[in-house]
Amino acid sequence: MITDAQFLEQDAQMLDIFKEEARGESSTSIQVDQISLNELELEDLRRIERIVERAKFTLVVEHSVSFLFKTLGSGVSELATATVGVVKSASPKNAAKKITDDKE
């Protein structure tokens, strides 16, 4: 079992190592603290724009697919209604009834 003091001491050592490493790298790369917006690299901005564009694109695709399914759905349902109507009117029972009606 570790004590809080042991943990904190080790944690502080690790923080030092990473801070030193961050200082050694370019001024804009890894920092333990929050990255300043002014320090955003061009590559960061490009990646951000790619994400925004992809988000918009997925939205368009989502809407298109949902529209397609709605259209297909209503088309299929209308077709089904029409088919049921045709089958019903063409059934022998209805045909016989129609003949009877005509005779009368």
Next chain:
Amino acid sequence: MDALSDDELVARCKAELPYNVNAYRELLRRHEPLVYRSCLKMLGSVQDAEEACQDSFLQVFHKIGQFEGRSAFKTWLYRIVYNRCIETRRKDARRNQYHAKLKEEAENEELSNSNKDSHNELTGRVHDVIAEMNGDERRLITLRYISGLSIQEISDVLEIGLSATKMRLYRAQERFKEIYKDMGLEGGIK
């Protein structure tokens, strides 16, 4: 936009997305660079990192309406990122298992090439040490020292208790120290 807090930006995203992406873009500007670098350390490949980072933020875009604000936005974001990185690792493991016998030799060659490539972005002693660690240790070290999350935030991301988080992080630190010393980089570590 700069002056708004994350919570205020999240509220604006909820109200304005998908028609207006300004608040979302500001959240990206604030968090994406660090998230990307964290993915880079967790996954070790530029391509995987960019993909994981992009997918994580797309998830934010589509699910921000469901974010109830019970934790900080940063914690919620890193939970998504953490899970996405684990998923990538699992896929890699499955893929590697499948192809292992077929391309053992070719893989060795590829690995050495990709290491050369990734060193363009992943440089430094710390990266070399992290690269030697296993997935779980690597993710913990990254969340703490690259993403800069507090122990409480890591505990929220991992959805485990505070003392369990400390224990796991302590073990990861020990492993880090061990590899650090093995590489002859003892300065700064007792």
